[in-house]
Amino acid sequence: PRVSAARYGKDNVRVYKVHRDAATGVQTVTEMTVCCLLEGEIETSYTKADNSVVVATDSIKNTIYILAKQHPVNPPELYASILGSHFIEKYAHIHVANVKIVVNRWIRMEVDGKPHPHSFIKDGGETRNVEARISRKDGIVINSSIADLTVLKSTGSAFHGYVQDEFTTLRETWDRILSTDVSATWKWSTFADLKAVEASVPKFDAAWESARNTTLKLFAEDESASIQNTMYKMCESILEQVPDVAAVTYELPNKHYFELDLSWHNGLQNTGKDAEVYAPQSGPNGLIRCEVSRS
Ligand SMILES: O=c1[nH]c(=O)c2nn[nH]c2[nH]1
Numbered sequence: 001p002r003v004s005a006a007r008y009g010k011d012n013v014r015v016y017k018v019h020r021d022a023a024t025g026v027q028t029v030t031e032m033t034v035c036c037l038l039e040g041e042i043e044t045s046y047t048k049a050d051n052s053v054v055v056a057t058d059s060i061k062n063t064i065y066i067l068a069k070q071h072p073v074n075p076p077e078l079y080a081s082i083l084g085s086h087f088i089e090k091y092a093h094i095h096v097a098n099v100k101i102v103v104n105r106w107i108r109m110e111v112d113g114k115p116h117p118h119s120f121i122k123d124g125g126e127t128r129n130v131e132a133r134i135s136r137k138d139g140i141v142i143n144s145s146i147a148d149l150t151v152l153k154s155t156g157s158a159f160h161g162y163v164q165d166e167f168t169t170l171r172e173t174w175d176r177i178l179s180t181d182v183s184a185t186w187k188w189s190t191f192a193d194l195k196a197v198e199a200s201v202p203k204f205d206a207a208w209e210s211a212r213n214t215t216l217k218l219f220a221e222d223e224s225a226s227i228q229n230t231m232y233k234m235c236e237s238i239l240e241q242v243p244d245v246a247a248v249t250y251e252l253p254n255k256h257y258f259e260l261d262l263s264w265h266n267g268l269q270n271t272g273k274d275a276e277v278y279a280p281q282s283g284p285n286g287l288i289r290c291e292v293s294r295s
Contacts, residue, residue: 008037010035036083074258103129124148127147151182160174182215184238187249192214246283252287
């Protein structure tokens, strides 16, 4: 037997960093959770108990904090690339660093209609994420994403014309509730090295804004014929807006809200055009995925 794949490191490293603007007194906070897993000539630590090749995971955790102190943590694509590049530059036997960053959203509080200089509200479960593979020979591959952005529309969604056979009970609808937890990922064309990432820094926040705004606008405005078609439109639009992105993927659960027939109760009408009270379902749920590539 041989080690056919191996990577190790520290997961769930929670990092908070504050930026204090001395001139304005405005403080800005970033909170993220980092996972950093290393690959390289480390097989003997598995096969021969040779720890001489092991950069201890505790040292990896220390490095995450030190580099967060010495370098920007925003955009997360830059910090991930700085962190990964550190390991392949410092340790000749480490050839790849896999960095995942989950950034929580602290939204600046408005008090009496004014943005507060140092108070924030956590915005639900939505996160901004980065998965980066920093490789000595293959450059830097970055996938950016939005996750757990939960949305609902109370109309403007239909689903009909699907296969009708002896397995079908679903009734066709021209007006349904649509709710989902958005996971959207945009895959950047490979960056040659950290310098190439640094040269692209302004593009990362802009791409996240585009992806998030496009998702919300199309979700709200599309007269959706299906989740499949609406998500394809989202992918197309992001590819048009962000030239340096090679592909976009969406994963959308269909979080069903079932109509309730209450006619058994004194003929109470609550289905079709009379539907007002629904039963939100925890499961089962539809799950629709797609990847749309530029070429
Ligand atoms: O948007 C939808 N896509 C589907 O594939 C599906 N299947 N049942 N309901 C559905 N809604």
